[in-house]
Amino acid sequence: MKNLDVFLIFLAIRIASVFLVQTYFVPDEYWQSLEVAHNLVYKYGYLTWEWSKGIRSYIPPLIIAFLYKILNLVGLDTAEVLIFSPRILQAVISSFSDLHFYKWSGTKKWAVFCLATSWFWFYTASRTLINTLECSLTTIALSLFPWPGKNIEDNSKFIWVAAFLFVIRPTCAIVWIPLCICHLLINKEDSFSVIIQRYVPIGLSVLCVSITIDSLAYGRFLITPYEFLKFNLFQDIGAFYGVQPWHWYLSTGFPAILGIQFLPFFMACLVVLKNRSNHPNELVILGTMVFTLAVYSVLPHKEFRFILPLLPLVFYVSSRFLSSWSRKASTAGVWVVAAVIFFGNAMPAWYLGMVHQRGTLDVMKPLREIAQKDPNNTHFLFLMPCHSTPLYSHLHVNVTTRFLTCLPNFNNVEGYIDEADHFYFSPIKWLRQYYPPNGVLPSHIIIFDNLEPFVKDILTRYKLLHQFFHTDVPLSSRIGKNVLVFEKVL
Numbered sequence: 377m378k379n380l381d382v383f384l385i386f387l388a389i390r391i392a393s394v395f396l397v398q399t400y401f402v403p404d405e406y407w408q409s410l411e412v413a414h415n416l417v418y419k420y421g422y423l424t425w426e427w428s429k430g431i432r433s434y435i436p437p438l439i440i441a442f443l444y445k446i447l448n449l450v451g452l453d454t455a456e457v458l459i460f461s462p463r464i465l466q467a468v469i470s471s472f473s474d475l476h477f478y479k480w481s482g483t484k485k486w487a488v489f490c491l492a493t494s495w496f497w498f499y500t501a502s503r504t505l506i507n508t509l510e511c512s513l514t515t516i517a518l519s520l521f522p523w524p525g526k527n528i529e530d531n532s533k534f535i536w537v538a539a540f541l542f543v544i545r546p547t548c549a550i551v552w553i554p555l556c557i558c559h560l561l562i563n564k565e566d567s568f569s570v571i572i573q574r575y576v577p578i579g580l581s582v583l584c585v586s587i588t589i590d591s592l593a594y595g596r597f598l599i600t601p602y603e604f605l606k607f608n609l610f611q612d613i614g615a616f617y618g619v620q621p622w623h624w625y626l627s628t629g630f631p632a633i634l635g636i637q638f639l640p641f642f643m644a645c646l647v648v649l650k651n652r653s654n655h656p657n658e659l660v661i662l663g664t665m666v667f668t669l670a671v672y673s674v675l676p677h678k679e680f681r682f683i684l685p686l687l688p689l690v691f692y693v694s695s696r697f698l699s700s701w702s703r704k705a706s707t708a709g710v711w712v713v714a715a716v717i718f719f720g721n722a723m724p725a726w727y728l729g730m731v732h733q734r735g736t737l738d739v740m741k742p743l744r745e746i747a748q749k750d751p752n753n754t755h756f757l758f759l760m761p762c763h764s765t766p767l768y769s770h771l772h773v774n775v776t777t778r779f780l781t782c783l784p785n786f787n788n789v790e791g792y793i794d795e796a797d798h799f800y801f802s803p804i805k806w807l808r809q810y811y812p813p814n815g816v817l818p819s820h821i822i823i824f825d826n827l828e829p830f831v832k833d834i835l836t837r838y839k840l841l842h843q844f845f846h847t848d849v850p851l852s853s854r855i856g857k858n859v860l861v862f863e864k865v866l
Contacts, residue, residue, distance in 0.1 A: 379612045381477060382488060386474035389492055390467035391500045394460060400736045401503060402681060403763035408432060409504040410462060410769035413440035417448060421768040425783055427458040431604040433544045434593035436506055440465075441735065455744055455772035463502045466509065470501040472686060473512035473688075480519035480526075481692050483699040490691040490698070493718050494569040495725040496633040496680075497687055507681040510545045513537055518692075521555065523657050524562060535578045538568075542579075543586035546601040547608075551685055554664045579860050610799060614677030616784040624678045625669050633680055636720025640713075641690050644697030658696070661689045706797040735846025735859035739822060742842050742861065746771035757811075757818035759803070759827060762796050778818065800854060803830045819864050824856030838862035 407424050415421035426432045440462045447453040447461065474491050481487040492496060499761070500508050518539035522530035538556070539549065541548040560567040583601075590600045607613045620628075631638050648658040657682035665686055671680060702710045755776040758765060768774070780796040799806040811817055811834065813834050821838060823831065824846070842861040850856060 377486065377488070380477065382478050383471060383475045385488065386492065387468065387471040389498070390471045390474075390501050393498050393729070394463045394467050397499060397502060398734055398737065399729055399731070400733040400765075401500070401795065402505070402679070404507075405503050405505050406766040406769060407763050408506060409437050409440055410459075411767060412437035413444055413462070414458070414769040414772075417444040418774075420770075420774045422777075424763070429603065429607060430590075430594055430598045430600060431607050433464065434590050435544050435586065435601045438589070438593070440504065442530050451700065451727050453772075455770065458772060459770055462504045466512075467502040470497075470508065473515040473805070475692070476516045476519035477688050480515075480523075481695050483695040484524075486695040486698045486702070487691070489714065489717070490637065490695045493721045494637065494687065494691070495635050495721040495723075495728070496684070498721075498725045499729050500677075500829060505681060506545055507684045510548055511684045511687060512543060513541050514548065514551065514625040515688040517541070517552075518688055522559065525657070530563065532574050532578060535574060536582070539579050539582035542600055543582055546604050546679055547682070548685065549666050550743060551664060554667045555618075555660070558660050562848060564569060590761075601648055609675075612676065613784045614675070617782075618679060619676040620678040622673050625673050625683060627685060629678060629680050630686075633687070636717055637690070637694060640698055640717070641694040644693045647697055648693065658693050661693055665689055731847075732849070733847050735844040736765040737770075738844040739842065739859045739861060743820070743822070744771050744773065747771050747775045751775045753819060755818040755820070757821045759799070759823045759825065759831065761852065762794075764855075803827070804833060807831065807834050817864055821862045823860050823862070824850075824854070824858035825858040825860050826850070826853075828860065835862055
């Protein structure tokens with residue numbers, strides 16, 4: 377297949393995911409990208425604590441803000457366009473990285489098939505997550521890496537991409553430390569010279585640009601990679617948002633994101649380990665994956681999306697194995713395996729992309745319509761776990777909103793609990809404190825249905841306006857099966 381044909385295939389799949397993936401995944405998809413960009417362009421909204429502490433680089437949201445500004449200048453910045461255009465942009469970037477994977481792997485149809493059918497990449501490839509951008513750029517950098525036997529010129533392009541990755545997502549260093557060590561070992565030049573003449577100048581150049589952009593955006597001198605590492609590694613703020621056992625990535629996270637494709641990957645690993653001398657590049661890739669999973673396993677806070685950049689490494693190994701196997705297998709056998717992989721990925725892609733956790737996105741359209749009708753008298757109160765929904769990036773109306781916050785314990789206060797915990801400990805007490813009986817009540821209250829019995833006192837002055845299905849399987853006792861919107865009775 378020609379490169380253009382391959383790109384168009386991937387582009388069609390990624391653009392389709394923009395509209396087919398209609399569910400909520402994690403807060404960062406909105407609160408670390410769209411909300412920040414919307415605030416930059418339209419000068420209103422809420423920024424999470426990460427932006428007051430300076431641990432996030434402004435470069436990714438500035439890209440979206442630039443897109444928003446263009447749409448604003450040409451008068452196309454409707455709420456729907458602002459919601460979908462950043463996802464379309466990310467879909468294009470993901471398609472470009474898919475093409476790079478295709479050229480890097482050299483396995484033709486199986487490379488396309490593995491990427492195109494991956495349920496987790498379909499689920500995340502068009503989301504405005506920093507992890508999605510990280511995965512795309514990692515794939516591009518891997519394709520530029522001077523792998524032995526690949527006839528790829530060692531021109532330092534991958535170092536530029538890796539350096540840019542580091543300033544926007546410092547944890548990418550976990551993946552690139554073993555790869556850079558490998559580069560120094562296989563390079564014909566003296567390792568010290570390569571570090572001094574290539575790594576250091578490129579790293580410093582990218583870091584200086586990053587410091588300049590972030591310092592201007594924050595209004596003070598700031599090295600965001602340092603602040604990120606300080607809060608997330610040295611102070612372990614991430615543990616505040618949940619911890620998992622050390623084996624979680626091995627027992628749950630890694631197998632889950634691969635799904636049915638874990639089987640060909642496992643078989644490929646056995647072949648590589650059995651014939652190590654014939655698969656030097658695959659050995660480096662497996663070593664990189666082992667190192668990455670080991671380091672992430674030590675960190676207490678774990679999430680599926682953190683290991684998203686491992687997908688191109690997995691599919692490189694498994695697609696080459698499938699390509700070699702299919703040359704010996706019968707045509708019927710190849711079609712059976714392809715069908716099993718396809719349908720094994722289709723089910724989780726459909727359920728998690730279109731069914732599970734969609735209510736907190738579906739609710740935003742009617743809320744936007746309410747806000748547009750009477751913005752001066754609209755006050756939304758979200759009684760949900762913090763950041764359960766997007767906010768102004770989806771409302772696109774400057775109305776009064778209130779939601780439960782979950783700020784970490786920055787000052788190490790003994791017995792500290794955040795606002796969300798305080799509310800769920802005693803919902804009525806919290807409501808009477810902030811909305812006393814004779815005070816001004818919000819015009820609308822948005823809750824999960826399982827909270828309704830606990831706030832029924834205040835709801836006597838409201839009527840149910842909307843109900844949206846959210847999930848069949850709530851992942852927390854604070855999450856219900858439906859999202860309810862109540863409107864105050866005048």
